[in-house]
Amino acid sequence: MKDYNDWNRLKIEIDKVIEGELKHAILEREIWWCSLGLNVGDEQNGVNSLYERPVLVLKKFNKRVCLVLPITTKVKEGIFYYTIYFKGDTYSILLSQIRLISTKRFLRKIRSVESGEFRSIKDALIRLIMGVVPKGLNTKPLCQTTKFLYDVRIMTTIKVFGHISPDTDATSCAIIWAWYLNTHTTHKAEAYVLGELNKETKFVLGRWRQTEPTLLEKVDAEDKVVIVDTNNPQELLSGVNEADILQIIDHHKLIGGLMTKGPIEMTIRPVASTATVMHDLMGTHAETMPEDIAGVMLSCILSDTLEFRSPTTTPHDKAIAEKLAARLGLNITEYANEMFKAKSDVSDFTDIGLIHLDSKKFEVGDKNIRVSVVETTDPASVLVRKEGIVKAIGEVIAQDGDIDDVLFFVVDILREEATVFTYNDFLKGVISASFGVQVDGDTEVLPGIVSRKKQIIPALKLA
Numbered sequence: 298m299k300d301y302n303d304w305n306r307l308k309i310e311i312d313k314v315i316e317g318e319l320k321h322a323i324l325e326r327e328i329w330w331c332s333l334g335l336n337v338g339d340e341q342n343g344v345n346s347l348y349e350r351p352v353l354v355l356k357k358f359n360k361r362v363c364l365v366l367p368i369t370t371k372v373k374e375g376i377f378y379y380t381i382y383f384k385g386d387t388y389s390i391l392l393s394q395i396r397l398i399s400t401k402r403f404l405r406k407i408r409s410v411e412s413g414e415f416r417s418i419k420d421a422l423i424r425l426i427m428g429v430v431p432k433g434l435n436t437k438p439l440c441q442t443t444k445f446l447y448d449v450r451i452m453t454t455i456k457v458f459g460h461i462s463p464d465t466d467a468t469s470c471a472i473i474w475a476w477y478l479n480t481h482t483t484h485k486a487e488a489y490v491l492g493e494l495n496k497e498t499k500f501v502l503g504r505w506r507q508t509e510p511t512l513l514e515k516v517d518a519e520d521k522v523v524i525v526d527t528n529n530p531q532e533l534l535s536g537v538n539e540a541d542i543l544q545i546i547d548h549h550k551l552i553g554g555l556m557t558k559g560p561i562e563m564t565i566r567p568v569a570s571t572a573t574v575m576h577d578l579m580g581t582h583a584e585t586m587p588e589d590i591a592g593v594m595l596s597c598i599l600s601d602t603l604e605f606r607s608p609t610t611t612p613h614d615k616a617i618a619e620k621l622a623a624r625l626g627l628n629i630t631e632y633a634n635e636m637f638k639a640k641s642d643v644s645d646f647t648d649i650g651l652i653h654l655d656s657k658k659f660e661v662g663d664k665n666i667r668v669s670v671v672e673t674t675d676p677a678s679v680l681v682r683k684e685g686i687v688k689a690i691g692e693v694i695a696q697d698g699d700i701d702d703v704l705f706f707v708v709d710i711l712r713e714e715a716t717v718f719t720y721n722d723f724l725k726g727v728i729s730a731s732f733g734v735q736v737d738g739d740t741e742v743l744p745g746i747v748s749r750k751k752q753i754i755p756a757l758k759l760a
């Protein structure tokens with residue numbers, strides 16, 4: 298229960314302070330204890346007898362009023378919060394709780410934040426309000442590289458490729474980067490794939506008049522390579538460490554295990570698609586992309602974000618996709634639906650093929666689990682094949698030899714939910730422990746789950 302009467306008594310006293318009697322010189326960037334009071338609903342309250350809370354002075358309009366951001370010691374993540382570290386402690390700045398207060402509420406100063414950090418906080422606030430990274434604010438990557446260190450003429454044609462079980466991002470990014478190297482550097486480069494293309498990727502390449510990259514079956518010490526959309530040797534050809542790896546461009550967590558001949562260009566960024574990283578790396582050269590290359594780049598972002606539905610999506614991915622779509626005169630939703638329709642036709646795939654369509658192995662506790670995902674707008678067409686797929690899972694476990702089981706997820710792109718197969722006690726236990734659900738039947742529907750990277754893998758634990 299909030300004791301509004303107690304706060305009210307204090308509020309009357311605070312209001313009595315005469316402006317001329319304000320002892321404080323308050324500056325922007327400073328953190329102060331302030332009497333924020335008791336407020337309504339989710340509005341941030343103060344604590345202790347003075348109903349106080351630390352606030353960051355964001356903007357001082359005059360000596361009477363400031364815009365402030367309340368601060369809490371409860372660490373929270375997401376766009377509404379900005380995390381700061383001070384003397385070994387972590388705090389969250391509550392961006393969404395921005396408010397105007399009278400300087401009469403200010404009690405005592407704590408410290409100032411550094412100007413670089415202050416700028417980042419303001420950028421985060423603008424991102425929250427505007428939904429995009431504002432031009433000229435914080436859009437510069439950590440290192441603006443449009444010239445690459447390996448930009449010394451190499452006679453060998455560089456092989457550019459992504460991961461096995463190639464998807465739209467892995468395949469198209471090989472094409473995009475080969476185009477970039479051929480057009481803007483002194484090198485020759487060629488795109489390759491490490492497996493059969495899925496229907497969505499075939500649709501995208503056809504739509505933008507790209508030839509399907511050649512299937513690469515081995516790499517050796519003669520090869521100069523650029524790896525895109527993975528840094529995991531398990532998802533590459535076994536000879537990859539023999540080859541001369543020149544560059545890695547990716548957006549997955551650093552796995553380790555790749556070994557290079559020397560220092561290399563490596564760019565991994567926390568965005569939704571490798572194509573987004575490439576757009577940034579190109580800098581102003583991105584504007585020289587022909588429409589067909591811009592088209593595959595847009596397709597990568599829409600594919601990896603499921604048209605911005607996936608929680609991996611950042612405002613930066615969205616801004617680039619919208620810019621590319623505007624340039625191409627494309628309606629994003631209409632085009633994404635064409636892509637998803639192509640992806641959803643899995644009638645050609647065998648049951649084993651479906652399991653390998655988009656599949657990665659993960660260690661969970663002391664078990665190795667293959668996590669397969671089928672993204673579709675027509676989940677019924679996959680679920681109806683359950684019996685065959687379950688049988689095929691047994692064959693895949695025998696083929697792999699190093700996995701304990703397969704988690705098979707059917708992601709319904711439009712309803713934004715996943716159905717996972719739970720036909721044995723081990724799988725039932727894993728799904729119930731990981732997602733906090735009671736699993737009874739052979740399948741379990743998980744509302745809101747669409748991303749393996751951001752929602753499934755981080756949640757996985759053994760029963």
Ligand SMILES: [Mn+2]
Binds near residue numbers: 467526548570571601
């Ligand atoms: Mn990707």
